[in-house]
Amino acid sequence: MKKNKLEKNWFEWIVFAVGLMLVLATLSYLAYDAATITDAPPSIEVRMGEPLQRPHNFIVPITLINHGDQTADGVLVEVVLESGGEEKERGELTVAFLPRRSTREGWVAFQTDPRTVERTKARVLGYGKP
Amino acid sequence: MRPIAKSLQEYSRGIIGGLLFSLPLLYTMEVWWAGFSAHPLHLIFYVLATFALLLGYNFYAGLRHDANWTEVVIDSVEEMGPGLLISAIALALLGRIGLDMTLSEIVGKVTIEAMTVAIGVSVGTAQLGGANDGSDTGEGDGQPAKTRAAKGDSPNDVHFGGQLVIALCGAVLFAANVAPTEEIVVIGSESSSWNLLAIAIISIMLGAIILFSIDFKRAQSFAPAKGAMAVVIGSVITYAIALTVSAMILWFFGRFDGQALIICIGQTIVLGLAATLGASAGRLLLQAG
Numbered sequence: 468m469k470k471n472k473l474e475k476n477w478f479e480w481i482v483f484a485v486g487l488m489l490v491l492a493t494l495s496y497l498a499y500d501a502a503t504i505t506d507a508p509p510s511i512e513v514r515m516g517e518p519l520q521r522p523h524n525f526i527v528p529i530t531l532i533n534h535g536d537q538t539a540d541g542v543l544v545e546v547v548l549e550s551g552g553e554e555k556e557r558g559e560l561t562v563a564f565l566p567r568r569s570t571r572e573g574w575v576a577f578q579t580d581p582r583t584v585e586r587t588k589a590r591v592l593g594y595g596k597p
Numbered sequence: 598m599r600p601i602a603k604s605l606q607e608y609s610r611g612i613i614g615g616l617l618f619s620l621p622l623l624y625t626m627e628v629w630w631a632g633f634s635a636h637p638l639h640l641i642f643y644v645l646a647t648f649a650l651l652l653g654y655n656f657y658a659g660l661r662h663d664a665n666w667t668e669v670v671i672d673s674v675e676e677m678g679p680g681l682l683i684s685a686i687a688l689a690l691l692g693r694i695g696l697d698m699t700l701s702e703i704v705g706k707v708t709i710e711a712m713t714v715a716i717g718v719s720v721g722t723a724q725l726g727g728a729n730d731g732s733d734t735g736e737g738d739g740q741p742a743k744t745r746a747a748k749g750d751s752p753n754d755v756h757f758g759g760q761l762v763i764a765l766c767g768a769v770l771f772a773a774n775v776a777p778t779e780e781i782v783v784i785g786s787e788s789s790s791w792n793l794l795a796i797a798i799i800s801i802m803l804g805a806i807i808l809f810s811i812d813f814k815r816a817q818s819f820a821p822a823k824g825a826m827a828v829v830i831g832s833v834i835t836y837a838i839a840l841t842v843s844a845m846i847l848w849f850f851g852r853f854d855g856q857a858l859i860i861c862i863g864q865t866i867v868l869g870l871a872a873t874l875g876a877s878a879g880r881l882l883l884q885a886g
Contacts, residue, residue: 474598474599475598475599475671476598476599476600476601476604478601478604478605479599479604479675482604482608482675482678482679483671483674483675483678485678486674486675486676486677486678486679487674487678488678489677489678489681489682490644490674490677490678490681493644493681493704493707493708493711494641494644496700496704497637497638497640497641497644497704497708498637498641500637500701500704501636501637501638501641504636504637537634538633538634564630564633564634566633566634566698566699566701566702567633567699567701568699568701569633569698569699569702570697597630597634597851
């Protein structure tokens, strides 16, 4: 035992110390995470940004925020442009994975200028469990 | 005291080994996904299981000939640390982790990838160039890995427990590369029972052939007695290890969730082929030669 201790040089002790810190930090974070996580299913908020005009279409930036504690798989978002209670155009967006407490961004494209319609509605249609 | 240059050389070998063995996993989507969808308790269990495996591997096949448990624990931590670091750097380079992600997603992905890297670091440190240590560097303390692996009663007869641990490591290293992929589920659920039976028989036969050839070449096997019986016992143990490892890895990656029993068994047998190769042939690579 004594012999083995002597074999280690200062550099190896530094690597050991850094390694120990990394391992302990990872384990403590995971333990903290495990203690605070709930079973809450995905709870997805859809936020729309200002529409932008592109050369061939109009795009609406979409931000998806999962407030739940489970990952949502294949999140399907629908955006509808309405004028006078009538649907003008409908767009869709799919996000492959939306991990818990995470944010993902994307765009929905339209031929109609979203700034000319009365209402733009966005909602999540559905998602799976990974 | 070991010279710094020698430590650096060992760490470099570790880093190369870590990358070499974990590269397929670093490039696998399903592993990244598992990083954020796995429950943190699962991840803790995964870290502890890997640590136990590292302890076993370092004890039986590790770098230090005269390893006692303190040294083995220190070595294992020294492999896990770089494992986490290499995994984080690799994932950042591949654009799989970024500052726009939540901490839980980053930690999950890094941790899940780091475990295979850590085993690779361990194997790399012990094996890559380890055999020429003495002549290579001229350092007196660098015992050839050959003698370290042979922690049994006689130089040619590796301890049964040691063989078991090395077989486990081999099975994990090989099976982990394919386990998280969607392909295992597809093959497992589309194969007929006859196919699965054939895969199982081929796996056992492959295990037997490999064990037999190792037996031939190096007079090492699971059973103390030599001959046909030893090969049979050896193959059964190898296949048992392979199936256990397969089932555990599949369970970890959530492949058993909501599946019918036959699909779970199918997946285990399909993955068992890779695990058998690792547990039998992998031993040749992991164990200093």
